[in-house]
Amino acid sequence: MKNHQVRLAARPVGEIKRSDWQLTEDDVAQPKDGEFVVKVEYISLDPAMRGWMNDARSYIRPVAIGEVMRAGAGGTVIESKHADFKEGDIVTGALGVQEYAVTDGKGVRKVDTRIVKLPTYLGTLGAPGMTAYFGLLEVGKPRAGETVVVSGAAGAVGSVVGQIAKIKGCRVVGIAGGADKCKLLIDEFGFDAAIDYKNEDVKAKLKEHCPKGIDVYFDNVGGEILDAALARIAMHARIVICGAISQYNATTPVKGPANYLSLLVNRGTMTGIVVFDYVDRYGEAAREMAGWIAEGKLKAKEDVVPGGIAAFHDTLQKLFTGGNTGKLVLQVP
């Protein structure tokens, strides 16, 4: 049985090139005692992947040259010598960009796909959903009646942030690229307002939609949108720094937020979040969010792209061009 993998071939400078990847083939390894084999069905594509490709100190070690690209993924156990996992179990974990993964089960969990389908465990009930849940509730600390603004609002994290903020009784404004995404934010996810950063003046629209200022700003994009939000924060605002996709491919130094002194004027706070810090509480969050899904209060949306790992490079680009809506997932045939 053959396994195909995507390995990191070179560290990208600026945008990721096809030549930064190497497609390799080998035999599926036999599991040793305490290991099992997963046939991968869905691979999670995330903005964070761009950072893992850099040789820089970060919250997780870089992927090594020649190593299978790190990725969250979901699939079915097809062979097991592990006491806790048996053939037929459906699991998710950091299985990598490959068709079969042999694992000792560390960080792998069984999921129940009778009600919630497997791709949702990579999105709303996976790392992006956990990021939204803990970033918003533990760092942003929104109170009912407050105004919450989220950028990258149609993405895997942003769409969940906005919906949870609505559940908590906030006024929610999303920033996304394009009229279709903005329509979706309002019609599908129940946001109060949406700003199309590709066609509208973000600063002017934030003023219009946030007359009392922004109490919580959840930032996935950085750059000029972060600056526009800073210019509009309310007193004691909380800014959650989750990501900065506008800057990840930059070959010039990152654009720092020129309006950061608004933190001083408004006694605001800006805090970074890494979801792994909350891993002990994922279960609690997943139960609550599954409940919201069941009640119809939280809509999970995935953009599942077929094509298998050969389509990995092209599909990943969608994150940086704004091509996806909801959680981007690569389907492995």
Next chain:
Amino acid sequence: MKNHQVRLAARPVGEIKRSDWQLTEDDVAQPKDGEFVVKVEYISLDPAMRGWMNDARSYIRPVAIGEVMRAGAGGTVIESKHADFKEGDIVTGALGVQEYAVTDGKGVRKVDTRIVKLPTYLGTLGAPGMTAYFGLLEVGKPRAGETVVVSGAAGAVGSVVGQIAKIKGCRVVGIAGGADKCKLLIDEFGFDAAIDYKNEDVKAKLKEHCPKGIDVYFDNVGGEILDAALARIAMHARIVICGAISQYNATTPVKGPANYLSLLVNRGTMTGIVVFDYVDRYGEAAREMAGWIAEGKLKAKEDVVPGGIAAFHDTLQKLFTGGNTGKLVLQVP
């Protein structure tokens, strides 16, 4: 009896010019019922003054064109129709850049100069000291054994921040301009290390002096030094944004901190502070700091410049050129 005042004549672009001020003379007004007259003896010169000159939304309204320049000051009551203040009382408050101030007593407090001299009530026991105390303890929240770094360390706020951090059992590193100031930080204020940003590589020196990273960074300067500190923060670091004197005269957009994503990597937080929020607790802080002064644990240092209000413009420049050490105070003959 004649009064001389410095009034704002024009809003500066970039550095303050002499022509941005107007020196005026009129008669000292007679106090009405509920008012009193203070003969001003010391005027506090602060970096924040630069911000008050701009016509921009901030934590306090701008000084109007033609208005007496806002300033903290100290002096003696020479005539009173106010029940709580009598001739001979020594007071401090926002009395402005002038020789005599008629006031209704709002924000004016009596001080005891038998042990602590009047200029110290404008520095360590005034707004700069309160800024240091509440910014460090309430926002920075240093714990014994942690590493605290402060920029503008030889200034009115920075020198107090570093000394309080030492009192709390921290390792303290100060950043200041010039070998003399750095020597003072160590010999006089008891800092563990000092970095001369004018002659040393701040990033390399931070690495040397903060081997476990920076737990609390108290920023008075912004710009490249803020970026160097961000690059060196420890996990869960707290950055206190108190000021950004390197940027106040900028005619180009403020340089935002390009390394702000270090907040994400290190789960750090960056929070702005305005001392006025703690006005109800000034008494508590002043009592504790006066105790430290009496015990010799906290040294109050003022740079008192004679010359009266005619010397206001030239003396204020010292803040922006790094000419002062400790609290800059203008003496009114």
